[in-house]
Amino acid sequence: MADRVDIAIIGTGPAGVSAALTAKIRNKTLMLIGRKHLSDKVRKSHQIQNYPGFPDISGEDLAKALSDHLEKMGIEITEEQVTAVYAMGDHFAIQCAKEMYEARTVIIATGVMQGRVLPGEEENLGRGVSYCATCDAALYKGKEAVVVGYSPREEQEAEFLAEVADKVTYVPVYKEETGFEASNIEVVHGVPKEIRRDGNKSVLVLDGSEIVSDGIFVLRDSVSPGQLVPGLETEGAHIKTERDMSTGIAGLFAAGDITGTPYQDAKSVGEGNVAALSAVNYLAKK
């Protein structure tokens, strides 16, 4: 296991980047967990007109400016998928697909979840429903699985799963064409409506049909905050935060889209900054 850091920041959008920069200049040990090429949401923005100091900048260019800033400050991104954060009293355990990490404080800046939680999804988590193919693929050796993918990136996860499972049924919840290499992946189009457990089988209910399998993977860019951090106080898809970006859990802070509207880059960098300084204050008091 890696060393326990002062501040772990989850998410590499504007909020996470801003939090990391401020944690760094306050001389805290930190880890920044997320996608190395930063969040898709920033990168895919067309023109951003109201990020102060950069008139009419493209998402691609803003992402590059943020990446360059991280690099100049010597901040590296740990490319990992966080599946859960557990409050352990004096520290947090951060469960990732590949490894487990520890931190004294955590800032959640994962952005807002795509799509809604399906009826039956949360109740059956760990009972035929999983959020992480990398973590749970081994359980599907010789079995059949369904993958509900919310972005083309999830196709790689399905390919990986198909190396282990006998058969994978892939339900894309996006408009782009799918493109699979594995012959044991079947693509089914439809709108997911519900997840049901039936004996030791899992049933994905679509609009007009059902798919029965041994288990269902629901793969989104980010999971809902209540699933990510058990016990966290949420308001729908958002984490409830105070003015200092603290949450109901001591030492846990949140910033950016996940705290609520407006979903704006300027708001996110502001909240990331405040969350980092609140984490610094929290560490000083301990």
Added chain:
Amino acid sequence: MADRVDIAIIGTGPAGVSAALTAKIRNKTLMLIGRKHLSDKVRKSHQIQNYPGFPDISGEDLAKALSDHLEKMGIEITEEQVTAVYAMGDHFAIQCAKEMYEARTVIIATGVMQGRVLPGEEENLGRGVSYCATCDAALYKGKEAVVVGYSPREEQEAEFLAEVADKVTYVPVYKEETGFEASNIEVVHGVPKEIRRDGNKSVLVLDGSEIVSDGIFVLRDSVSPGQLVPGLETEGAHIKTERDMSTGIAGLFAAGDITGTPYQDAKSVGEGNVAALSAVNYLAKK
């Protein structure tokens, strides 16, 4: 009187600039009131390391980037000193030194006040204490006045006052040398401790001496929020705000240092953005 605008933004630091950019892209009529060369606080920062996207930028360069952004968006700064904002029910009246303006909503982004309110200062406002030489100089024809100046910029105000008054005593509350042209201005060094009214004279108590005059001008870069907006709920030098940057007065929002610590550029741009969008929502509901 100028036309009534949708959103008046008071203050040209990062919070005010950010609010103006967002108000503009939401197609609201707006006025941005403050110093044309932006806030001194930004301009005089040495190096800013944690404004995301600009690694290790000087205050001068950040101010320039913000100015350029305003210019590209066609936003002009109204160079005025706001002395009071009055809630009139369906709109606000903004009393400035030179003119009166009207707005449907107001965003206060004036930064945090320099120095503390002196004992006796607020109680005697309008009774021998004034915050605006341009406004009240005419009352001092043939009389004697004291000016407590919190920055070298206030020396111009004292010069203006000296054109009307018989004598001006100037107490600088800063380290820079003073430089006056008028022969009827006397500079007295000392630490202001208290303001007292004695009959129809005003007394400025310094550490070790007292100056008696017809009236005292206390000139700071910004006045305290409670003085600026009668009836506003404050917490010390700060305006109490909700997560959406609303204040206790409907249609009045605040952003930046004036809402409390941390005093950081990133926090300010975030709050300016949120305040502008909250003002837009408020206007939509009306």
